[in-house]
Amino acid sequence: MPIDMLGGANHTQLLSFAGFLPETKVETTSFASPSDLPRSLDFVRLTGILAHREVSNGQGSFELAVGAAKKALSRADLDAKDIDLVINCSVSKMDGKLRQHLSPSFATLIANELQISGAQTFDVSNACAGMLTGLMIAESRIKSGQSKYALVVSGEHITPIIDEAKRRNLYLHPRAMASLTVGDGAAAYILGQSEEAGRIIFSEPITMAQFNHYCIGQACKSHLGVQMRTRAKDMQTAVFDNLGNFLKRSIDYMGLKWDKIDHTFSHPTTPKAVKKGKKIAEEMMGEINFLHNNSQETANTASTTHGIQIEISQNSGHLKSEETALLISYGSGIGILAMHFKIPKGVENWS
Amino acid sequence: MLSWESKKIGYTGLLKSTLKLAKKAISNAGIKPDEIGLIVHGGVFREHFRTEPAFATHIQGDLGIHCHGIGIDSRSCFSFDVTDGSCSPHIAIQSIADLLPALPSDYALLCIGDDRPTKHCDWEYESYCVVAVIGLSGEGPRCESISYDNSNLTTNLTTIAYFDKSVKGNNFDNAGTVEFLEQQYSKNFFQGHQNWLSGKHMHEFLQLVNKHDDTLEHCIIDRSGKSTTAKWVF
Numbered sequence: 001m002p003i004d005m006l007g008g009a010n011h012t013q014l015l016s017f018a019g020f021l022p023e024t025k026v027e028t029t030s031f032a033s034p035s036d037l038p039r040s041l042d043f044v045r046l047t048g049i050l051a052h053r054e055v056s057n058g059q060g061s062f063e064l065a066v067g068a069a070k071k072a073l074s075r076a077d078l079d080a081k082d083i084d085l086v087i088n089c090s091v092s093k094m095d096g097k098l099r100q101h102l103s104p105s106f107a108t109l110i111a112n113e114l115q116i117s118g119a120q121t122f123d124v125s126n127a128c129a130g131m132l133t134g135l136m137i138a139e140s141r142i143k144s145g146q147s148k149y150a151l152v153v154s155g156e157h158i159t160p161i162i163d164e165a166k167r168r169n170l171y172l173h174p175r176a177m178a179s180l181t182v183g184d185g186a187a188a189y190i191l192g193q194s195e196e197a198g199r200i201i202f203s204e205p206i207t208m209a210q211f212n213h214y215c216i217g218q219a220c221k222s223h224l225g226v227q228m229r230t231r232a233k234d235m236q237t238a239v240f241d242n243l244g245n246f247l248k249r250s251i252d253y254m255g256l257k258w259d260k261i262d263h264t265f266s267h268p269t270t271p272k273a274v275k276k277g278k279k280i281a282e283e284m285m286g287e288i289n290f291l292h293n294n295s296q297e298t299a300n301t302a303s304t305t306h307g308i309q310i311e312i313s314q315n316s317g318h319l320k321s322e323e324t325a326l327l328i329s330y331g332s333g334i335g336i337l338a339m340h341f342k343i344p345k346g347v348e349n350w351s
Numbered sequence: 352m353l354s355w356e357s358k359k360i361g362y363t364g365l366l367k368s369t370l371k372l373a374k375k376a377i378s379n380a381g382i383k384p385d386e387i388g389l390i391v392h393g394g395v396f397r398e399h400f401r402t403e404p405a406f407a408t409h410i411q412g413d414l415g416i417h418c419h420g421i422g423i424d425s426r427s428c429f430s431f432d433v434t435d436g437s438c439s440p441h442i443a444i445q446s447i448a449d450l451l452p453a454l455p456s457d458y459a460l461l462c463i464g465d466d467r468p469t470k471h472c473d474w475e476y477e478s479y480c481v482v483a484v485i486g487l488s489g490e491g492p493r494c495e496s497i498s499y500d501n502s503n504l505t506t507n508l509t510t511i512a513y514f515d516k517s518v519k520g521n522n523f524d525n526a527g528t529v530e531f532l533e534q535q536y537s538k539n540f541f542q543g544h545q546n547w548l549s550g551k552h553m554h555e556f557l558q559l560v561n562k563h564d565d566t567l568e569h570c571i572i573d574r575s576g577k578s579t580t581a582k583w584v585f
Binding site for chain 2: 091092093097098099100101102103104105107108109112117118119120121122123124125126127128129130133136137140141144202204205206207208209210212213215216217218219220221222223224225226228241242245246248249331332333334335336337
């Protein structure tokens with residue numbers, strides 16, 4: 001199927017989204033009680049994370065991603081054959097045996113499982129900002145007429161980094177502490193064409209590469225599994241020092257009015273960090289209408305965090321058709337970007 | 352594609368080689384590093400099977416492109432990776448074509464290559480590093496279209512990283528057996544060997560660019576059987 005590099009000028013809309021969580025719930029106190037941690041840290045008080053979800057036997061990034069994709073397809077009322085672009089944005093791509101998938105793209109396997117035939121498939125890798133990066137590429141493809149319906153999906157099986165951190169002596173390896181803040185989960189979005197302009201708008205994406213060494217994820221060198229080393233405090237400072245200006249210029253760039261944004265979702269490294277970010281955002285931009293800070297029981301699920309947060313908000317009945325939402329994303333690198341969209345019609349009736 | 356550089360590299364050292372070639376390519380394109388607004392890297396294998404951050408952020412950081420805080424009017428650069436087996440170069444080119452027109456900058460850096468992940472990996476591949484400056488306008492080969500074909504895909508021909516207990520280290524495994532397609536070259540068509548990695552596919556293609564003055568179709572067939580074809584106009 002040929003894809004012209006210069007296409008027409010269509011508009012794009014979000015047709016559906018879905019968050020998907022594995023059933024097993026793990027309380028934070030079961031693995032990070034004060035007696036487990038250096039200086040008897042009260043990890044729950046420090047982060048605001050009460051619990052997270054973990055995969056069951058036989059589950060991995062793939063199974064989670066497929067679960068989210070099926071839900072999003074059903075909500076968009078589309079058949080698999082309608083999808084002509086699949087982008088996967090998982091950081092982990094890890095199965096239940098802690099093997100990391102490398103090639104062909106994870107998106108190819110997901111499309112095959114969903115019986116999406118004939119779609120172009122590839123992976124985008126940009127840490128926790130990967131999902132919004134993938135959505136930005138999909139939006140561009142639809143806008144230029146190269147694609148009609150795109151599935152952007154991610155499944156994150158990242159909780160093995162908790163085990164790795166616990167196995168290490170956290171007194172000697174304090175940079176493993178952030179590994180205790182993660183959870184497993186998946187998210188998917190379906191994008192399609194629209195006759196109405198402005199249903200999806202992206203900010204200018206920015207990478208502050210001077211901080212690219214603040215969070216490194218890779219295979220453990222001498223043990224089974226993966227590890228993450230994070231200068232959590234430095235990373236948070238880097239983001240917060242730049243958040244105000246990022247929001248100011250992004251809102252101008254996107255042609256939005258801050259007080260007209262109905263719902264705001266930030267990347268929840270921790271619920272406590274979201275609260276701190278709120279203060280900075282409100283000092284620069286004014287009051288936020290509704291900041292959704294609901295990762296207390298799901299933790300940081302990497303690239304899938306926004307999908308899971310908006311799923312929780314949808315389940316709670318907070319979202320209405322045609323309201324507007326802003327997703328603010330940042331990830332290791334440090335990549336930062338935002339997406340503003342109109343909430344799909346019929347969202348109140350999704351199961 | 353305004354300028355390009357490529358070379359064979361050793362088992363490791365992709366980042367070092369990429370930086371060296373990038374500086375040359377940027378200089379040959381007649382632009383300054385700060386004019387680059389987008390960096391996209393394509394490849395499969397990274398040192399220690401690293402998953403984050405994106406390799407492209409290391410390139411941006413070490414080249415010092417817009418490594419400053421965000422100001423209200425400051426210029427910026429965005430970096431990320433794409434992957435789809437050996438077809439990664441075409442996905443990277445397409446991603447640049449998708450995003451660059453919407454960004455404030457007119458130039459992007461395309462970086463392709465793989466590192467041998469660990470010393471435990473049996474590495475039968477030749478690693479190449481490729482860097483190109485892509486512009487929205489200017490002289491140079493123009494990528495007119497990229498097509499894809501999944502009809503020969505065999506989904507169990509996967510490549511997986513795993514921990515090898517016998518050597519207490521990480522390795523990778525290519526599942527299944529493939530009868531590799533040889534390289535093909537005719538007047539307006541070039542297809543690399545099916546067992547090449549991304550970097551070699553692009554390197555060999557670039558060796559042919561100066562020999563053409565009309566069009567050249569560059570086909571990459573991944574080990575899994577899926578393929579992409581880029582049509583270049585000179």
